[in-house]
Amino acid sequence: MISPQPHIGSYYAASANEIPDYSPLRGAQSSDVCVIGAGFTGLSAALHLAERGFKVHVLEANKVAWGASGRNGGQMIGGISGENRISKSLGPTGESIVWDMRWKGHQIIRERVETYGIQCDLKSGYLDVAIKPRHLQTLEAEFTELKGHHFPFEIKLLSKQEIRDTIGTNAYIGGLLNMGNGHLHPLNLCIGEAKAAVNLGATIHEQSPVLRIEKQSKPVVVTEQGSITADFVLLAGNAYHFLEPKLRGIMFPVNSFILATEPLSEDIVCEINPQDLAVCDPNYVLEYFRLSADKRLLFGGRCNYFGRDPDVIKRHLMPRMLKIYPQLAGARIDFSWGGTIGVPINRVPQIGRIDNNIFYSQGYSGHGVNVTHLAGQIIADAVAGTFDRFDIFANIKPFTIPGQHIFRRQMVGLGMLYYALKDKL
Ligand SMILES: Cc1cc2nc3c(=O)[nH]c(=O)nc-3n(C[C@H](O)[C@H](O)[C@H](O)COP(=O)(O)OP(=O)(O)OC[C@H]3O[C@@H](n4cnc5c(N)ncnc54)[C@H](O)[C@@H]3O)c2cc1C
Numbered sequence: 001m002i003s004p005q006p007h008i009g010s011y012y013a014a015s016a017n018e019i020p021d022y023s024p025l026r027g028a029q030s031s032d033v034c035v036i037g038a039g040f041t042g043l044s045a046a047l048h049l050a051e052r053g054f055k056v057h058v059l060e061a062n063k064v065a066w067g068a069s070g071r072n073g074g075q076m077i078g079g080i081s082g083e084n085r086i087s088k089s090l091g092p093t094g095e096s097i098v099w100d101m102r103w104k105g106h107q108i109i110r111e112r113v114e115t116y117g118i119q120c121d122l123k124s125g126y127l128d129v130a131i132k133p134r135h136l137q138t139l140e141a142e143f144t145e146l147k148g149h150h151f152p153f154e155i156k157l158l159s160k161q162e163i164r165d166t167i168g169t170n171a172y173i174g175g176l177l178n179m180g181n182g183h184l185h186p187l188n189l190c191i192g193e194a195k196a197a198v199n200l201g202a203t204i205h206e207q208s209p210v211l212r213i214e215k216q217s218k219p220v221v222v223t224e225q226g227s228i229t230a231d232f233v234l235l236a237g238n239a240y241h242f243l244e245p246k247l248r249g250i251m252f253p254v255n256s257f258i259l260a261t262e263p264l265s266e267d268i269v270c271e272i273n274p275q276d277l278a279v280c281d282p283n284y285v286l287e288y289f290r291l292s293a294d295k296r297l298l299f300g301g302r303c304n305y306f307g308r309d310p311d312v313i314k315r316h317l318m319p320r321m322l323k324i325y326p327q328l329a330g331a332r333i334d335f336s337w338g339g340t341i342g343v344p345i346n347r348v349p350q351i352g353r354i355d356n357n358i359f360y361s362q363g364y365s366g367h368g369v370n371v372t373h374l375a376g377q378i379i380a381d382a383v384a385g386t387f388d389r390f391d392i393f394a395n396i397k398p399f400t401i402p403g404q405h406i407f408r409r410q411m412v413g414l415g416m417l418y419y420a421l422k423d424k425l
Contacts, residue, residue, distance in 0.1 A: 008339070032054040037060065038204060040369065044376025045380055054380075054384075060208060067238065068339045069372070076183055078181050104373070122183075125278065126179070127175050128281075135174075135281075239253050251401075259300075259321065273290070289324075318333070341366050344363040
């Protein structure tokens with residue numbers, strides 16, 4: 001038996017607007033679409049589908065937003081990882097198709113926050129920082145590309161000194177300010193989207209781990225106490241997925257951890273982030289940080305540790321935070337937690353089908369806040385019979401990582417080693 005778990009002890013869980021309970025699935029039911037997993041992918045799709053009048057059931061093993069969606073860095077980052085590969089696969093029109101999709105998730109999030117009145121501390125403002133000269137070249141190219149597309153938000157290249165003035169650290173040699181990106185409270189966004197879907201007629205069942213899918217002309221999704229017969233099924237378990245070994249085997253699980261300081265004084269906030277920007281470095285084994293609404297520093301990084309002991313997470317992350325902000329040496333750490341991200345080897349998000357009417361979407365490589373919202377729309381289009389964007393992703397074949405679903409723990413280590421080496425090159 002699989003035991004459902006509560007939300008991890010994060011800053012987000014402690015500051016959630018409300019955490020409603022949805023009852024477990026009991027008995028046999030039917031639906032147009034059964035979604036497995038109530039993170040951003042599953043709920044984004046469910047809300048798109050409910051808006052279009054489909055009958056939707058969402059089955060969640062634990063709680064709504066229990067996975068990466070309720071515990072991530074909250075950084076709303078533009079772009080889709082692996083987008084060069086996607087645009088190359090499409091020929092001459094590829095670049096403009098990908099450009100439209102790059103910002104789609106942001107647009108969906110902003111519209112939903114507005115339409116459904118979701119209180120999730122959504123802010124605009126994002127800073128990509130450079131550690132090495134080659135990072136600066138990439139940011140300059142990004143700046144030129146954004147300008148070329150008449151990007152409708154403020155963008156600006158910053159020098160080392162301007163970075164120092166903007167975020168109070170000498171750790172970076174330059175950066176790109178982008179007011180089109182931003183940050184938000186991911187758990188509150190996810191809970192708000194769940195509520196909006198339910199208000200439009202969707203049904204959510206928590207504590208309902210799906211044990212198997214019986215593949216028939218109408219698939220039957222089976223939990224311990226019930227089942228749903230549906231026209232379509234969406235697998236949206238991402239790095240927490242435990243049903244189809246084939247899907248587990250096409251991504252590296254990469255661990256990322258976050259700590260939250262106590263609320264910082266006005267003086268410190270003025271010194272380290274007066275413009276309230278989200279900040280991210282370009283490494284694979286990266287560091288990312290921002291302020292929360294109550295002015296804590298939320299500092300995150302990927303690391304090779306597989307566990308949830310808050311003290312161990314603190315010990316791993318504190319030195320990295322203090323290297324960037326020595327002025328926080330005396331700050332109390334109130335929360336530390338972690339989670340798992342799905343990273344495909346070719347970095348391209350994996351949207352496809354394992355059977356005619358059984359779809360999946362996963363593997364956003366740390367861009368999930370944005371791309372899950374795009375993916376939900378693409379899946380809703382597919383259910384409604386439009387496969388244009390679905391096929392773009394489905395036609396890019398993922399690499400399989402042998403043994404990934406068996407040697408999970410070892411694979412996390414191997415994945416981190418692989419990406420750490422790439423950073424050093
Ligand atoms: C620490 C951390 C920091 C991150 N920071 C950022 C960031 O700043 N910006 C960004 O864009 N992205 C970030 N990400 C990545 C982002 O959070 C994810 O890409 C995104 O949330 C994935 O959403 P999802 O819905 O696909 O998966 P998840 O949110 O992981 O949800 C999957 C859900 O499926 C459920 N499930 C799995 N199997 C079953 C089953 N058999 N039956 C029922 N339910 C099942 C799980 O319980 C889980 O709730 C971060 C991730 C982590 C872990």
